[in-house]
Amino acid sequence: MTTKIDKIAQDVQLLKERLLEQRPDRFSARDIARSFFGALFIAATFVFTSKIFDIVKQMQQYQLIVLITATIIILVAEIYFIGWSRLKKLREPGRNVFEFTIKRVIVAYAVSIAVAVFYLYVLGFSRALSSHEMVNFIFLVAMPCSIGAAVADLLRKY
Secondary structure (H helix, E strand, C coil): CCCHHHHHHHHHHHHHHHHHCCCCCCCCHHHHHHHHHHHHHHHHHHHCCCHHHHHHHHCCHHHHHHHHHHHHHHHHHHHHHHHHHHHHHHCCCCCCHHHHHHHHHHHHHHHHHHHHHHHHHHCCHHHCCCHHHHHHHHHHHHHHHHHHHHHHHHHHHC
């Protein structure tokens, strides 16, 4: 049976973790929604430029592979150094780098691709581009989107 003093002590500990230690929460659907809106906001700065069509039309296959690889590396680094490094300092048992980082990388990249496809069809770019160019567009726009998706999730917590 918990007393009022025990309850107050638990509340004080919770406030300390959230406000002072800035301890990251578990990953949830709220994080996915936050990532979506972060990606949507960042993508808006890129999709409304006419230069993106020139880049998409001139991209080679190897550039697409480098772009995807660079995006994943940037996401892993961003999530690791902004989020996991802080959690690791707290030495919380039961959480590892894969649970924390990999889920966030997969979700941020998937949300970013969904946002890029959203802009591709909503703005009517799909009618102006070939299928190869649409793939280039999706992954080109997904790069800044993924950075925005991860930052929106991680910066809220710190």
